[in-house]
Amino acid sequence: MRTADNRLILGHRISEWCGHAPMLEEDIALANIALDLIGQASSFYTYYGKLEGKTEDYYAYRRDAGEFQCIPFVELPRGDFAQTIARLFLWASFDVLYLENLTSDSDQEIAGIAARSLKESKYHLRHSAEWVLRLGDGTKESHEKIQNSFNYYWPYLGGLISSNQSLKGLFFENVSKHLSKATLKTPTAELITSNNHSEFLEPLLAEMQFLPRKYPDAVW
Amino acid sequence: MDQNAEFEARIARGETIEPKDWMPEDYKKQLIRMMSQHAHSEIVGMLPEGEWITRAPSLRRKKILLAKVQDEAGHGLYIYSGVETLGADRDSVTHDLLTGKAKYSSIFNYPTLTWADIGVIGWFVDGAAIVNQTMLAKCSYGPYARAMVRICKEENFHKKQGYELVAGLANGTKEQKEMAQDAVNRWWWPSLMMFGPSDKDSPNSPQLMKWKVKKESNDTLRQRFVNLTIPQANAINLTIPDPDLKFNQETGNWDFGEIDWTEFYEVLKGNGPCNKERLEARNKAFKNGEWVREAARVYAEKHNVQ
């Protein structure tokens, strides 16, 4: 459930760019990524829904913040383009490893969702990695912005790796290799291990869930 | 034969004009004006609907809306790509939008007040756009016509999802039905105005039709849209807000009431409910993105991959 919630909330954050990206081409790219992530959340919710007799929309729209299991890393506001790219790069770097692992899950259905999602995640990684290079090795301004963004998100990686310690080594190795290629420093800040929600989740859900909450009997 | 007569003869034979062919300056100018206006409309059109992506009431609706708004960016780009073939590059065309020099469809200066607006926009606004674009797919300028073919293929889903959404509301709870009717009331007349001024007041139309850029007049297209839409509204028991609406047995058309053109020209002049917000939003996106575009440029030069 945590992985589904993470995908929905991160997808929501990225979808906020639609209509406001630095170039129109990037509007489309970010919308694609948001669609992928929301679609992945959908697949996982549908899977759990079958076990628990609930719909995907129940999980997205009828649960309170306390019932959501997403981590602060995905809840933080979208920030500027550098922040969006830094978070997406870190997410995708981890997600590719996570999903690769999951494709050999003993549950065929989970393995199938992972295999489909993996293709998408590999592209997210490619797209964000290319932007990390351009922002890192672009202008002085872009270098500072992307470096600050990595510094900002770094402690929150604790939440991402907490339940997947075995992937930790390879993940940090891959990330720091790419950061140095982009002339960036790998942050050294300590990781936050608590997964308590941030103050940003509640308002996000209030916005996302307002129609189904206001008209509980309506079907959309 | 002089170049102009040769050009007119090619148009008369129904030939397609391609970017490198000789064309009258005015043909080029009118096309740049019309195509960039069309592209800008797609881009500004992302904003009113984009407002609702984070508030869509189901995951299915959220994905549909996101894909639709994304398509609008894509469609804007197809047309900008066509404008580039006339030597008007993207920076200058974008500049004209951001400074308010270039126009875009006035419809996008109306606000989206409720979720029902998202459905009615798909049904009316995209419905009207499809009527217009189906005609433009046969336009004499090759790159524009080809962009329209591509867009028409993709845009049918836009109208269908909108109608499905509204039909669901119309069959839903009392509040949902009221929401749907209210949105129909607000969007009907602005949608009719999308086809532009009446033929007798449309300064550019005769020349554009002579050049086969436009193949049908504003009023003809408007009538086609009305004829298509009324039965669709009847089928889901929503009322079109026009007391003069009447089926004309003789012509087979739905006769409709007089359009309030004062409102049209006010919105066109920039006095619409959201003109300022829309342009500000575009300017903000452009300005906030400047450092990103600059970084990409510098990187490309540094690594010689431009």
Place this chain on the structure above:
Amino acid sequence: MSSENLWEVFVQSEDGAPHEHAGSVRAADRELALQNARDVYTRRGKVFSVWVVRADEIVATSPDERDCFFDPSNDKIYRHPQFYKVPRGVKGL
């Protein structure tokens, strides 16, 4: 001059099919051009491969030269198999 380069985009819809011109994108460099082409022109249906080419690197015939470039090949009927007579009943030619 626009700040980003113009790239023409060619899309191959399936294995064995030719690449067809789809439109253009603006991008600062090759990789971004390729990614933009993917996002702008391949959102639907089957796609097998995409090419991007700097627009200013394309060499094309000009409309004035159409006559001398293409008409001469249009009246050489001996290039077409229908031009040749074969005795009745002979097959496999």
